Amino acid sequence: MNTKYFDLINQTYYFPQDEFTLSKDNQLQFHNIDLMKLVEQYGTPLKFTYLPQISNNIKRAKNWFRNAMEKNKYDAKYYYCYCTKSSHFEYVMNEAFKNNIHIETSSAFDINIVEKLLESGKINKSTFIICNGFKRDQYIENITRIINNGHKNCIPIIDNYEELDLLQADIKGKFKIGIRIAAEEEPKFEFYTSRLGIGYKNIVAFYRKQIQENPNLELKMLHFFINTGINDTAYYWNELVKCIKVYIALKRECPTLDSLNIGGGFPIKNSLAFEYDYQYMIDEILNQIKIACDEEEVEVPHIFTEFGSFTVGESAGAIYQVLYQKQQNDREQWNMIDSSFITTLPDTWAINKRFIMLAINRWNDTYERVLLGGMTCDSDDYYNSEQNMNAIYLPKYNKEKPLYIGFFNTGAYQETIGGYGGLHHCLIPQPRHILIDRDANGIVASEIFSEQQTAEDVLDILGYNKK
Template identity: 60%
Template sequence: MKNKYIDLIEQTFEFPQDEFTVEDNELYFHEVPLMDIIKQYGTPLKISYLPKISQQINRAKRMFNVAMAKVDYKGSYNYCYCTKSSHFSFVLEEALKNEINLETSSAYDIHIINALYESGLINKDIYIVCNGFKRPQYVENIANLINSGFTNTIPVIDNKQELDLLDIIEKPCQIGIRIAAEEEPKFDFYTSRLGIRYNDIIPYYKERIKNNKKVKLKMLHFFINTGIKDTAYYWNELHKCIQVYCELKKLAPELDSLNIGGGFPIKNSLAFDYDYEYMTEEIVAQIKNVCNANGVEEPNIFTEFGSFTVGESGAALFSIINQKQQNDRESWYMIDSSFMTTLPDIWGINQRYPLLAINNWDKEYQRVFLGGLSCDSEDYYSGEAHSNAVFLPKLTPGETQYIGFFHTGAYQESLGGFGGIQHCLIPAPKHIIIDRDKGDNEYYTRLFAKEQSYRSMMRILGY
């Protein structure tokens, strides 16, 4: 009878997978033995596997370049990393090894750009796409960038009044316009609060930009909140965007770039199925076809990939510290941290991640609920993306069960308030970085952050 945890995984999914293998009933992540990591650092533990970041960037570049070659696309492809997905220095340092550009969303992002330049990690030719609602400090910081020689900094106009704020920029400036896309039907509203309405873009260009000697329209920016998906909704919005680009291009010959923000999804389950190559080829072909039909030269394509860049590099490892049988059907495994503080997307937007046992793959499995340490009733995890249930090995007295949530590298630290005050004063866990030597390709680890101390919390609270 096949009732072991490894049997369940192998019967349910195509397994092993690229990043997950099992040896001696223990899980390996990108060929890194996670039990060795746990023995060295303990749990709870956040890990960042840096090589995955470069792999994702080069994967996207390869897919777009192949898609462009297939249809003889004339424009260029430009990869941008969205800093808001993870602002950590080790993420930016790894991403910038791959000749990418950057996207910012707030005033303090610009200080990161300056720090990267001072460290020699970027030069002033890099594209800096500045999105977000522009407050005066954000515009001042953008102006300082442009005035200091970052000539490819592109403030993207989010509302009609922002152009007036750009008067403090001394040099001629390239700008973009963001389209206010229509949202999916499930939203409470029809049109995004971000950007300028489709029907207002052409009149706005004629009235405010066409004869403005201080600015030159470089980019039309299109963003879908739910990301790039093979749905009628996405293709319809993309088609409308390309049509606006063509109309605008006929009036603004200086316009040469289309930014299709809203990135590729990442694997949220071992059952995840997404045809990246097909989607890339279809996007490129549609842009070319609509432009050709309108007699317009194809634009340079910019993408803004945040979660796709960094998400699959991250993981969170926990110990099961107790089992509670609350009724006949509900068995709870209590973890040594809190979902609300460590993986806030779980309770905030019901996000699901690949969840796997780290050890004991040869043990029988059972259905469980996972509970966090906080006193909040929302601090739990009860189902995976492919199933409204969680199955893990049965506990063995005297032997600790370890589990891992994977592909957690985007947004969780910033949303969880890294280094700040956590719900119920539960400390932020240790965070380690895993990288590989260029010579022998052996992995090595280094501690990025210790577990948060009570003293740091007390200082923040004023004690």
């Protein structure tokens, strides 16, 4: 009878997988990294980032676009931009910019980060800086400064009619701009049109009125982004076709327009059963653009993407220890972890996001159905979003045999949404965070990026230690 945790995983999913394998002593490995050794060295709760996966995903995407352009005889260039809001950390930028990519910003302080990257030589003045978001005051001032300092490939994406005047007030000489399309949302959304950008029907008129006769403006890019991501749905293809039509209409009147930014939205693996044909989607996107442009005898545009979660999401994880099991009734057993889901994986609480969750050790033990609870006194601090109809199965709790569990592909947004370095719900401390890399010979090395918060750290923030 197959009653071991290994049997459950093996018969439910294809296992092992590229990034998930078992060691000889049946403990989970992530990209051939022994996770139990990390636990023994650093303890739990523990956050980790495996830096090489950032470069791996960038290289994968570049290769898919290269293949698609060759297949479709698509005669233009592809530019991979990193969407900084997914994770602003320096270690992410340092790894990402090893790969000759570009950058997309969304707020004022992003430009300060860009300036630091320029100072350190991580990027240069040929790097495209795509400035998205709603722009006022400090953001406008920072964009103005970087353009006036000679960064000609800084392209502010116009989000509303007033931004153009604000930018022109202080930028000296000619500069490049883009326009964001306000995409129509899926029918199930609470609103019809994105709050970001300018409506489809208004873009050509906006160009004629405010850009066409202005010698200081060079319209280079049309920006298109779907909130629900790049998916093989009728909704996505319909919005893409509408976007291409706007590009063609605008291109006929604006010869400087030569780039289409299709935004981000590649999904990342959230289950061992995850399936997504990235190459097919890219092939079809480029095919649709080329067919439409060829029919209208318009040159195909250069393609920009702004992948954030796809770049960094699959590089990180979190490890917890099951501290205790509470039998609350005849059916429900609560495994209590040594941290909080609300504070360390806030998307599980805020948007019911799923992450891959697996036991780190005890794969040869029998399993049981459980619920996972966090340490805060909030009734919403739990996780039950697994594949098996919201059930979670883990090796049976045994107070004599510690159980460790891992959540994977958590690298996008969790630190910033959770308030990295700040206060957390019920003052649960922020976990220790380590960085994992490989040297030229493939040898794994790890280092502490930040220690677990102490009581003094929290008291400082709260003002108790002020003299």
